[in-house]
Amino acid sequence: MLAHLYPHEMNIYGDTGNVLVLRRRLEWRGLAVEVVPVGVGTAIPPTTDILLGGGGQDAAQGEIGADVLTKGPDLRAMAADGVVMLAICGMYQLLGHEFLTHDGQRIPGVDVLDVVTRGSDTRLIGNHAVDTAWGQIVGYENHSGLTELGPAASALAATSVGKGNNGIDRTEGCLTNNVIGTYLHGPVLAKSPAFADELIARALRRRGDEIDLEPLDDAVALRAAVVAAGRPR
Amino acid sequence: MAVLAVWVGKIVLMALRLGGRSGNALPGLIVEKLFPRYLPRALARLPHGVVVVSGTNGKTTTTKMLAAALAQKFTVLTNDTGSNFVRGAITATVDASSWTGRLRADVAVFELDEAHAVRFVEVVAPQRVLLLNVMRDQLDRFGEIDTTARLLRTVAQAATVAVALNRDDPRIAAIGTDLGTPNRLGAEVVWFGVAPALRGLFPTDEELYSGAQPDPGSAGPVQAQLRDWGAGGATIALSPGDAATDPDASVDTIALRAGGAHNAQNAAAAAAIAATFDLAPDLIFAGLRAVEPAFGRGQSFTIDGRTVALHLVKNPAGFRQSLRAVEGEAPDEVVIAINDDYADGRDVSWLWDVDFAAHLPGTGTDSSGPAVRTTGVRAADMAVRLRYDDVPVADIQPALALAVDAAIAAAPAAGRVLVFATYTAMWSLHEHLVDAAAASDGDGPKEATR
Numbered sequence: 268m269l270a271h272l273y274p275h276e277m278n279i280y281g282d283t284g285n286v287l288v289l290r291r292r293l294e295w296r297g298l299a300v301e302v303v304p305v306g307v308g309t310a311i312p313p314t315t316d317i318l319l320g321g322g323g324q325d326a327a328q329g330e331i332g333a334d335v336l337t338k339g340p341d342l343r344a345m346a347a348d349g350v351v352m353l354a355i356c357g358m359y360q361l362l363g364h365e366f367l368t369h370d371g372q373r374i375p376g377v378d379v380l381d382v383v384t385r386g387s388d389t390r391l392i393g394n395h396a397v398d399t400a401w402g403q404i405v406g407y408e409n410h411s412g413l414t415e416l417g418p419a420a421s422a423l424a425a426t427s428v429g430k431g432n433n434g435i436d437r438t439e440g441c442l443t444n445n446v447i448g449t450y451l452h453g454p455v456l457a458k459s460p461a462f463a464d465e466l467i468a469r470a471l472r473r474r475g476d477e478i479d480l481e482p483l484d485d486a487v488a489l490r491a492a493v494v495a496a497g498r499p500r
Numbered sequence: 501m502a503v504l505a506v507w508v509g510k511i512v513l514m515a516l517r518l519g520g521r522s523g524n525a526l527p528g529l530i531v532e533k534l535f536p537r538y539l540p541r542a543l544a545r546l547p548h549g550v551v552v553v554s555g556t557n558g559k560t561t562t563t564k565m566l567a568a569a570l571a572q573k574f575t576v577l578t579n580d581t582g583s584n585f586v587r588g589a590i591t592a593t594v595d596a597s598s599w600t601g602r603l604r605a606d607v608a609v610f611e612l613d614e615a616h617a618v619r620f621v622e623v624v625a626p627q628r629v630l631l632l633n634v635m636r637d638q639l640d641r642f643g644e645i646d647t648t649a650r651l652l653r654t655v656a657q658a659a660t661v662a663v664a665l666n667r668d669d670p671r672i673a674a675i676g677t678d679l680g681t682p683n684r685l686g687a688e689v690v691w692f693g694v695a696p697a698l699r700g701l702f703p704t705d706e707e708l709y710s711g712a713q714p715d716p717g718s719a720g721p722v723q724a725q726l727r728d729w730g731a732g733g734a735t736i737a738l739s740p741g742d743a744a745t746d747p748d749a750s751v752d753t754i755a756l757r758a759g760g761a762h763n764a765q766n767a768a769a770a771a772a773i774a775a776t777f778d779l780a781p782d783l784i785f786a787g788l789r790a791v792e793p794a795f796g797r798g799q800s801f802t803i804d805g806r807t808v809a810l811h812l813v814k815n816p817a818g819f820r821q822s823l824r825a826v827e828g829e830a831p832d833e834v835v836i837a838i839n840d841d842y843a844d845g846r847d848v849s850w851l852w853d854v855d856f857a858a859h860l861p862g863t864g865t866d867s868s869g870p871a872v873r874t875t876g877v878r879a880a881d882m883a884v885r886l887r888y889d890d891v892p893v894a895d896i897q898p899a900l901a902l903a904v905d906a907a908i909a910a911a912p913a914a915g916r917v918l919v920f921a922t923y924t925a926m927w928s929l930h931e932h933l934v935d936a937a938a939a940s941d942g943d944g945p946k947e948a949t950r
């Protein structure tokens with residue numbers, strides 16, 4: 268089951284497309300899939316295999332910040348239990364310890380990832396491609412929060428041309444067990460098919476289903492990725 | 501100094517035109533650099549000042565409509581070339597001036613995108629401001645939608661005579677609440693809106709993204725209302741009180757030349773700000789009737805007996821509207837041209853916020869629908885998007901002209917090709933289609949407008 272966190276409030280820059288990409292890639296292989304929206308005041312279903320959350324307006328983030336705290340215990344338990352999570356931008360920040368806004372406000376996170384984010388007055392914007400163990404991941408970053416990884420966190424990838432977590436330490440995103448945070452919008456899974464399949468494979472493995480995923484024809488997605496990676500930021 | 505600035509601008513313009521180019525940014529850019537005070541000084545002499553038209557969607561058409569309404573009584577200066585940057589405004593001003601530096605106009609109407617509107621009002625105090633809507637558009641340039649709304653609030657604060665605002669757009673409505681009426685500089689706030697029964701045709705950004713129901717809570721008096729819209733045209737009511745309820749409101753039904761519900765809403769917007777001039781409602785309605793569709797907004801061409809219609813797409817709301825508008829047209833071929841240059845917006849993720857499965861009927865499991873081709877720099881991105889919506893893609897051809905020519909060749913005699921293109925893709929395709937229509941041996945108008 269795919270749980271989609273805050274589909275109404277956290278869906279900016281095509282992030283909702285990640286849900287569609289995973290759903291279709293399961294359907295195309297004849298695997299059953301159910302998508303459940305999880306909004307403010309709704310509990311995350313305990314049968315969730317993959318949890319997806321996107322970025323939002325700064326204004327939405329304050330409102331969502333309060334609700335996500337109530338989901339904190341569930342999120343920590345699920346992360347410890349190996350539930351696959353893909354959190355983009357705003358949701359990535361909220362999975363960390365805290366977000367210190369530019370005007371000094373502190374939005375506490377849920378401590379799932381060992382990261383801390385500070386607001387800044389410049390936005391890190393542009394096409395961004397990074398290399399990972401699952402091939403190139405291609406998306407579009409757009410954020411003003413600068414994220415620092417703590418000792419318990421490891422980066423999802425190293426950056427070469429993009430800005431990534433903070434524009435300084437050449438890291439992009441965070442990977443802790445099956446929880447992934449990243450600044451790549453786009454939606455990131457559209458042009459990163461191997462990465463999408465890795466999320467599906469991890470979720471299936473956790474359920475004890477050792478299925479070899481049938482390969483899909485991703486030629487067009489990979490072609491789009493090559494174009495995007497070569498475009499100006 | 502004005503004379504010198506005008507001379508420099510005019511000479512650059514002439515050089516461009518002699519070279520067969522219709523550039524409108526370069527002369528403005530040069531004058532802006534050499535004579536930074538030229539624009540405010542020239543515009544300060546306009547008896548009825550400047551109107552700034554801004555918002556995400558509909559600026560070009562609304563600017564044309566407003567200019568046409570004001571032209572019933574005044575000499576109007578406008579940047580009607582689609583260059584909605586400050587430089588475009590400078591070029592238009594230079595072009596409308598005599599060689600002695602005198603500006604031959606009573607009032608100026610400038611279309612400016614949100615960021616440029618802020619820059620503009622820093623140098624020129626506009627008498628009037630018209631704000632249409634705030635939708636997600638090219639967000640990589642402005643950051644976020646709330647930032648965009650803040651930019652527009654700054655623009656509205658700069659008006660000295662009147663501000664016209666969209667009652668149905670929550671972010672624009674909030675600007676009105678913030679401003680108060682009159683605003684700090686004494687500008688009165690007037691409102692435009694659509695009748696409650698029509699609200700469903702104009703989803704706000706929130707409704708578009710969250711499926712939220714239209715919010716009826718923003719009701720309040722409007723000075724211009726779109727009462728009805730349909731085959732007979734757009735019915736617009738004007739009243740200084742509440743156009744929705746005033747039995748003495750001036751009401752007219754106008755068969756707008758620019759089709760689509762959004763153009764009917766734009767007409768109400770133009771009427772609202774036009775009514776703040778000393779201009780009789782009949783003249784306003786007459787002006788609205790005269791407007792041709794703006795460049796690329798449904799323009800069509802006849803090539804080898806086929807009709808090719810060109811639609812600009814630049815954000816999810818506009819793309820959805822365009823797709824809906826063509827549902828009834830049963831095209832044989834559809835071409836989607838996506839570029840990602842600066843003017844298009846570098847980020848193409850917005851394509852994922854358009855529901856193609858629902859709006860390209862007959863292309864999915866039912867194969868009776870049009871063949872869909874993708875083109876432009878991001879042709880492959882667009883094809884990936886369609887694939888995930890189960891819309892089959894007939895061809896991926898990044899070269900714009902080749903893709904459109906293939907669609908024309910594949911369409912049956914007297915067939916119909918619809919092209920959806922982002923800004924820069926539309927510019928190059930427009931040029932190609934004008935040439936192709938001229939070279940085509942078909943009879944009739946070479947560049948017909950619907």
Ligand SMILES: [Zn+2]
Pocket residue numbers: 322356357408409410450452
């Ligand atoms: Zn972001």
